Amino acid sequence: MSIDITEFYQTFFEEAEELLSDMEQQLLQIDPSDPDSEQLNAIFRAAHSIKGGAGTFGFTVLQETTHLFENLLDKARHHELTLDPTIIDIFLETKDMLSDQLNAYRQQTEPDSATYERICNTLKALAEEKGQGAGVADTAAPVSAASPAKGGAMVIRIAGVAADNATSLAEELALFGTVLDQQHANDVLTVQLETATGEDDIRAVLCFVVDDDQITFESAASAPSESAAATLTESAVVAPAAEEVEQEAPEKDDATPPPAVDAAAVPAEPAKAAAPAAKKAASAAASSENASLRVSIEKIDQIINLVGELVITQSMLEQGTADFDPVTHGSLLSGMNQLQRNARDLQEAVMSIRMMPMDVVFNRFPRLVRDLAGKLGKQVELETVGKSTELDKGLIERIVDPLTHLVRNSLDHGIETPDRRLAAGKPAAGRLTLSASHQGGNILIEISDDGAGLNRDRILNKARESGLAVSDAMSDDDVWQLIFAPGFSTAEQVTDLSGRGVGMDVVKRNIAQMGGHVDILSRPGQGTTTRIVLPLTLAILDGMSVRVGEEVYILPLGAIKESMQVSPEDISTVTGSDRVLHVRGEYLPLVELYRVFDIPDAQQDVTKGIVMIVQSEGRSFALQVDQLIGQHQVVVKNLETNYRRVPGISAATILGDGSVALILDIPALSRAPQDREGSHAGHHRSAAALH
């Protein structure tokens, strides 16, 4: 092939991956006893498109597997194969195998031939077994005989083709049949083709090389009718999949002749059968395809970085012009205002490019839950809420593993077996809910089950065995946090699914690395809810800058409830040292930032400073600072890239004047009253060591 086809590999891999994932969705939704023909068609089309592409690129193994798969799907579509859950399982397994093969090709290796043979044999066996029963062979043959009538000559116009590609495209098209005429003018390639292959097949193959909307088909009215008969014989040899079919045919022949016949008939048949459905899909796809664009993530990140720098420059300018006299510099200042608005809008727009719906994550779980529930002999209904909630792509990718782990845990340890559930007066089928929602600047992801709940005593016993410091007086919340300790597992039996205790600590660490945190709510007999709170995006933060002494810190705006000046009578002490602030009937712990961070020259008198009421992890506390400076959008820079994690600090940012300001870690500060003594002691120790 003279087009350098390798540059289309990536497109093929991406599209094939999407097709496979669609296929899985459809397979999971389908009701074996009463399959929706639209769904079957969709699965079939996906398999078919992959086959077409695989053939074009010479991925023989993938092509042959999809081909066998397609045959079965086609029979199912024509009610020649009765679906049952076992068959759906085989289909799902095939889909996995296809993914593996695709990955192998992507890594430029040949797919594992053993698994390939196995899946082929399974599919073949299935085809034979079911095919014979229904007497498919007979029905398939007439279909293929009928198809040439649909074929015949057609005129294919491909727009936007450069002269040097035209010849190779024409050669490509010649593989489908006989090229009667071929012209190339004004970047439009016109080929009159005599073929038995349907429009959609040609489209499917070409779609990896040219865009769908570049191709137009017309039936050639002048097509000689006698060519139809000739095309029939030709099509069997020429259609991309047909070669493989012929190779397979002999080995099948000695077993059972009929399947061989229908296998050979298929290349021609799907073209016809797929046509009405595919046409509908094609028109829908055409409009949506134009509306989206594939861009590499590096490009987007580069834009985000540049916009980040732009925002810094903008705020630098803003600070520089803040003292200008509005009378003499009116137009400059109004220009500055406009720049600020535009910069902010631009930043929001750019950030939204990276946002993806949680759907992408949740879609993985129906399959996982189905498989696991099957293995464990449990009945589970999965419900997903808030699929359209958007999250940064970087976070989406990193949340998958922790979520998978938590879902496995819920299924393995949480939801009980049907008999136990019935005994406990609950419905036999457990319910697992995955939900996502926005909460201020955060996204809240919850995994809840109506299973047995966590067993407090068992966790405490296990913790004692592992040598952790625990007491019976610990609050439930603290007990639940124990399961995040490394190497902790309460499963009575270690299964291959979970229970090895390598996990919850990893889950917690992963989520902490993303700037989020995990909480567990659990009630015995009623179930467990694991709640993950993550920032929407890692790159930008709406912040409030505050001054303490000579230092500037940024507070995430989402955490701030209010700020106020307090009078001495609002402050009381608890056990002499810890102070609480009385706000509208509530007593909130007072965290003095100058003490936590040991800041010199800070305002120590709380009544002369400002107190911010902040909230995190459902807890509110009062944070004492000297002064509020203002509200900014800041570009979050990781402190750990070149340094280490700092207690109480989540990240850093660069201010308008080019200096670095640290962003406060509100959840960590909410725990500061307990930690404060520790960190102080540590500081003094390290200071002492230096003298």
Added chain:
Amino acid sequence: MEASAIDKVQLEGEGHEFLVFRLGAEEYGIDILSVQEIRGYEGVTRIANAPSFIKGVTNLRGVIVPIVDLRLKFALGNADYTAQTVVIVLNIGHRVVGVVVDGVSDVLALTGEQIKPAPEFGSTLSTHYLMGLGSLDDRMLILVDIEKLMTSEEMALIDKAA
């Protein structure tokens, strides 16, 4: 380990270059390949509860870089900050860190035989971090394995887990 560091230098033979800087009255040498740039000392943002030799973090063209004052770390020289104060920006294993020194004098090439093994001594700079002592005419250079030093737990620059 010191021996292997010397071996490394010896294997690489002539022309192994060291950036020489001063801390108080002493001269130190570090592998020139780990130096990214040399710049003046600019305002840093203090990091709470960090050891005192970690001055804080600064903005190096959009990258947040920690600044370590080796004069404080080794208790040498006066830790004052003037327009002449020099920061050597190191690039060590994809991490960037700045070190404050009294001054940078020159870049010297040392051959294997000019590098003597360091005697066992002192507590402030463990011989663990020394590649040896370089002798050049009547000057003595303390050759520091800066990568090992900067990634050590003692410097508190990197999380233990990382």
